[in-house]
Amino acid sequence: MSAPCPVAIRVQTADFDLASEVAALTAGRTDIGAVATFSGLCRDEQGRLAALELEHYPGMAEEEMRRVAEQACARWPLMGLTAIHRSGRIPPGGNIVLVVAASAHRAAAFAAAEFMMDFLKTRAPFWKKEHGIDGSAGDWVEAKDADDRAAERWG
Amino acid sequence: MKLVYFAWVRERIGKAEEEIELPGEVTTVRDLAAWLAGRGEGYAYAFENPAVVRAALDRKHVKPDAPVAGAHEVAFFPPMTGG
Numbered sequence: 001m002s003a004p005c006p007v008a009i010r011v012q013t014a015d016f017d018l019a020s021e022v023a024a025l026t027a028g029r030t031d032i033g034a035v036a037t038f039s040g041l042c043r044d045e046q047g048r049l050a051a052l053e054l055e056h057y058p059g060m061a062e063e064e065m066r067r068v069a070e071q072a073c074a075r076w077p078l079m080g081l082t083a084i085h086r087s088g089r090i091p092p093g094g095n096i097v098l099v100v101a102a103s104a105h106r107a108a109a110f111a112a113a114e115f116m117m118d119f120l121k122t123r124a125p126f127w128k129k130e131h132g133i134d135g136s137a138g139d140w141v142e143a144k145d146a147d148d149r150a151a152e153r154w155g
Numbered sequence: 156m157k158l159v160y161f162a163w164v165r166e167r168i169g170k171a172e173e174e175i176e177l178p179g180e181v182t183t184v185r186d187l188a189a190w191l192a193g194r195g196e197g198y199a200y201a202f203e204n205p206a207v208v209r210a211a212l213d214r215k216h217v218k219p220d221a222p223v224a225g226a227h228e229v230a231f232f233p234p235m236t237g238g
Contacts, residue, residue, distance in 0.1 A: 040238055054237065055161060055162055056161075056237070057159070057161055057211070057214070057230060057232065059214055060211060060214035060215075060230070061237075063214055063215075064214075064216075085237060085238075096237075096238070097237070097238050117238055120237065120238050121235065121236075121237060121238035122235060123216070123235070124235060124237050124238070125161065125211070125230075125232060125235055125237075126235055126236065126237025126238070127161060127162035127163075127232070127233060127235065127236050127237070128236045128237070129162070140162055140163045140233065140236070141236040142234075142236070143233070143234030143235065143236050147238075
């Protein structure tokens with residue numbers, strides 16, 4: 001029986017704070033030796049974008065993120081995994097997604113954070129719509145083949 | 156049966172959700188998409204390239220050949236672009 005791997009999954013409109021989420025994951029623990037964090041931000045695409053609008057499938061988004069997190073916990077000796085994805089309108093520079101993976105050693109923490117992101121992108125039901133600085137509600141962002149390949153390489 | 160739509164599938168159809176009576180000839184997700192495509196211009200546009208549209212039954216991803224009988228909620232949406 002492996003050590004418990006507390007999983008925290010949230011979809012929220014509010015911003016998140018990286019330091020607070022790391023602190024929450026490590027609070028009261030002395031066995032964690034490595035915490036890897038990944039945060040994804042909204043780019044302005046060379047000044048073209050005023051915002052990205054994140055739509056999600058309430059319920060399924062959280063469930064799918066949890067399924068991916070549980071796979072990561074089964075695959076690596078993790079001591080905690082947090083994944084937060086924002087919804088709604090996010091301006092350039094704003095946070096979109098956060099993954100925090102804790103383990104005794106760095107290899108598992110790095111790998112689990114990357115795995116979580118690769119599968120979150122291809123499995124969790126979120127969609128991005130671009131809003132231009134000219135006030136236009138632009139196109140839906142197209143899915144990238146590269147993201148599918150990134151997920152497939154985990155086997 | 157409740158149908159829910161997201162992103163450009165929702166925009167093209169012009170609604171986020173609806174209740175339908177499942178026609179007798181509809182067995183799979185693929186059949187349902189084809190039946191929906193015949194319900195009007197917006198639906199036809201949403202399903203103009205049915206291979207691109209993804210589906211979930213009761214909040215779980217499914218393939219086009221999945222049977223829809225017994226599902227409470229069927230979702231159609233484009234490939235995901237979160238993260």
